[in-house]
Amino acid sequence: DTGVSQDPRHKITKRGQNVTFRCDPISEHNRLYWYRQTLGQGPEFLTYFQNEAQLEKSRLLSDRFSAERPKGSFSTLEIQRTEQGDSAMYLCASSFDRFEPQHFGDGTRLSIL
Amino acid sequence: TQLLEQSPQFLSIQEGENLTVYCNSSSVFSSLQWYRQEPGEGPVLLVTVVTGGEVKKLKRLTFQFGDARKDSSLHITAAQPGDTGLYLCAPAADAGNNRKLIWGLGTSLAVNP
Numbered sequence: 001d002t003g004v005s006q007d008p009r010h011k012i013t014k015r016g017q018n019v020t021f022r023c024d025p026i027s028e029h030n031r032l033y034w035y036r037q038t039l040g041q042g043p044e045f046l047t048y049f050q051n052e053a054q055l056e057k058s059r060l061l062s063d064r065f066s067a068e069r070p071k072g073s074f075s076t077l078e079i080q081r082t083e084q085g086d087s088a089m090y091l092c093a094s095s096f097d098r099f100e101p102q103h104f105g106d107g108t109r110l111s112i113l
Numbered sequence: 114t115q116l117l118e119q120s121p122q123f124l125s126i127q128e129g130e131n132l133t134v135y136c137n138s139s140s141v142f143s144s145l146q147w148y149r150q151e152p153g154e155g156p157v158l159l160v161t162v163v164t165g166g167e168v169k170k171l172k173r174l175t176f177q178f179g180d181a182r183k184d185s186s187l188h189i190t191a192a193q194p195g196d197t198g199l200y201l202c203a204p205a206a207d208a209g210n211n212r213k214l215i216w217g218l219g220t221s222l223a224v225n226p
Contacts, residue, residue: 004155035216042119042201042216043156091155099205101146104155 002026004105006092012111013082020078021108025094032075033102034067035091036060043091049075079110087112116140119202119217127225129191134220136202137184143205145185147176150199150219161205192224 005024013019025032030051035043046065047057051072061067064083069075079086089109093102118137126132136145144163148156160169162178162185169176173196175188189196201219 040199040219040221042199042219045215093155099144101158101161101205102203103158104148106153106155109153 004092004094004103006090006105006108008108009106010109010111012113014113015082015084017082018078018080019082019110020076021090021092021110023075023077023092023094023105025074025092026103027073029094029096029103030072031095031097031102032069033093033095034075034077035093037089037091037107046077082110082112084112086110116215117202117204117217119200119220121220122218123221123223125223125225126192128193130224131188131190132192132222133186133188134200134222135184135186136217138204139183140204141182143182145178145182145202145204147185147187148201148203150201151197156199156201189222192222194224194226197222197224 007022011019033048034046036046037043044060045058046061047067048055049069052069064080067077087110089107091104091107093104095102120135144161146161147159149159150156160171160176162176165180165182167178173190177186199219199221203216
């Protein structure tokens with residue numbers, strides 16, 4: 001049973017560039033979540049999907065952020081015109097349904113120069 | 114919005130000591146998960162507690178769910194350096210609503226050899 005995988009593990013980019021991250025959830029999981037985490041803090045919820053439907057977005061998710069899950073399998077998170085404050089670990093998690101625990105990937109570490 | 118408070122936020126102890134960390138809320142949880150996160154990795158699920166008053170043991174870790182299902186604790190006996198990490202608690206979403214998925218700040222534990 002493969003876990004949640006995220007790609008890339010690390011991304012370094014210049015301020016103002018666009019970046020895209022990918023998350024492949026556990027195959028039978030219907031729910032997929034994106035979080036942002038800064039050092040020493042717990043995850044901050046960004047958005048989640050039930051299959052291909054994006055059901056909720058946090059106010060943290062500004063207009064520069066967009067997430068998709070086009071076929072209800074993998075998901076992408078894009079950040080446009082990156083800013084220094086976007087530097088963080090971006091975590092993806094999946095669960096079978098709303099009652100089951102979330103299983104996390106190892107995240108994408110984004111560093112903005 | 115469901116708020117979680119975890120305490121203490123930081124804890125540094127010597128190998129062999131015992132410790133307890135807490136997860137509290139004013140809301141009732143249908144279930145609650147505990148995770149441990151090591152630097153550079155995603156959170157890893159340790160346990161799910163479901164029933165009020167439930168106690169679960171995982172080797173030297175003992176998890177307790179409060180009778181009213183509003184709080185939980187994690188007790189570690191004879192801590193080892195390998196227990197070092199960020200301990201996070203998170204509730205499952207409840208039926209009939211889509212509560213914002215708010216995590217606590219976690220307890221950052223350092224076990225010194």
